[in-house]
Amino acid sequence: MRAFFQIIKLELLSALRSKTMLIFAVAVSLWMTLGRNILKGTESNMYQLSVRYLLGIAFSVVLVSLGSAAAGALSSDRAAKRLQLTMIRPVPHFVIAMARSLAITLYGSLIIAFSLLMLWAFEGRGRMCDRVFSPVFEDARRVAEEGYDRLYETNAKFREWADQNDREFCLKYLEDDILNEYVTVDPGKSMSWEIRDVPDDAEDFGVRVRFIDFFGRPGSVAGKFTFRGFSGSVDNPVRSQFYVPLNVRSSGSSGGSALEFHNNTDIPLSLQPRKDLHLLARSDSFAWNAFRAWLVMTAVLLIVVSAGVFFGACLGRGVAVFSVISLLIVMVVSPATVEDYPDPMSLNTVSRLGLKASEFSAWVTSPVGRFSPVSTLEAEERVEWSEIGDAAMAGVFYLVLFSFLSGLTMSRKQDD
């Protein structure tokens, strides 16, 4: 155990004495300060811009730089022949990789914390975040599977289409249809949706919603949302997506879990509740939310750094650094390519192979890509503990996996 901490200490001392940490801190300060002054000239929401650009770019730079540093950690030591002096000591080789991954993550997380602290100083003081609750629906995947089986039995046209495509593609198609399904609230009528798990002591609510404008008449929405005795009205909003604070409290009806909308117009109003209807409950301060986001960011960094250390254990420094940067680029690009999901029937063989490769890349990099603490902070939504738990578990899993693989390859690599 002492060996483990000695290796962590060595890595931190290296970062401190080589002034890497200081340079990072100065660079982050300069970026946040100068960036903020540039953003001051815009008319858009300053908070959102600050989170998206100042924090988002600082976090991306930390991922790229420390991923590259991790790729160089073992490979440089091997090239300088220092690694063998550690490897011949009575320390399991995976412990060497694990300790170095943790040390690099530790100082990366300090830099992220510093960025968040600066963001708090600029924009975060007095700001709150919301918990987001979605209406309860049946699982879209399950509905799609049931629909697929039913349609396959009863609908000849569907059967013909399904036979020409693979099942997975058809299910995704049906699932998209279900997620985009819209409901219509008739004039003068009400509709309600069940919302679960809202804490009993929550009092400050709002609704984020988007109505579909079928008739090309913007601003034709008027109505009232009600939840647990709190209500709020909307009347001819300017934007298609808007926020309705439920700031009127009526006496008596404080329980219940239904979010209700009453249509006050003389036209039917449609919306896609699976996508576009959310109840927001005021949670806690930006500072706490930033702390939770920091935990998720640290876990994401741990995954990238562990992969970097592994690349450095089995490749030369240059190739290892290139691999980490490629991994991060693929992580950013692949999900967008897969999201667009063009119809495979319209693709030629080469494009289909490209799509399959993109899907594979998105799958490989999904442990990092599925966590998005920066966009959650930007939306002023609460980073949930479940997300922190998932991120931490993914971080620990990949740390252990990559450390064991690094330990195995470190010995083999000496043969070169």
Place this chain on the structure above:
Amino acid sequence: MSNVIEVESVSKTFRDFWFRPTVKAVDQLSFSVAEGEVFGLLGPNGSGKSTTIKMLLGLLNPDSGNVKLFGKSPKTLAARSDLGYLPELSYLHPFLTAKETLHYYGGLCGLDSKTSRQRTRELLEMVGLADVANRAVGGFSKGMARRVAFASALIGKPRLLVLDEPTSGLDPVSTNEVKTLVKELVKGGMTVLMTSHLLGDTEDICDRVVILNCGVKVAEGAIGELGSSLSDFFLAKVGEGRKFEMAEFLK
């Protein structure tokens, strides 16, 4: 007396990216080193000394044959915990001080903080670097760096010390000190395996030697058994091989 090192019919061939053999570094090498012995591994450049040492340290896997330290595979933690190694060049972390370097390796050897500090102090005194204990080793001369590396090889109180060219880069006074130190360590029960190009030094310290040429053992024996001068014996053995190679080449 039990054997600390046992090497049995060990061969190692290096291969290129396509696994084609490029050089046979060690061929059917066998020798053993008894406890408390100072054993020399001699040979010209490229004779397979470093490869043999790397296999002894568990850094390389032999293609065939067996290597045992204290009766165990050198890859086991138990074998590694009784091992100290001084490489040919010092390879120190330049930003650490001499004290931190020893403390770091002490930690890796599993010493607790108090013991590690005490041992660091003793070893720095022993190698004459107590006055510069808090200076970064990146600024040390080659000789000073060598002493730090020597001390770090001894920090875990090893039973076996592997020295690769221990006097390389040292002035005559320091060389003499190292030789005296090795003799002292052996008196204390330590086993030493060393390589050196300086046959005079080897003759002074070693009890027995193995001479390698092109990965093959050409001679083995106690210093006294190899003739009046180790240098003459070495040149005769290695020179014979070289002459034969040249003749083959000219053919």
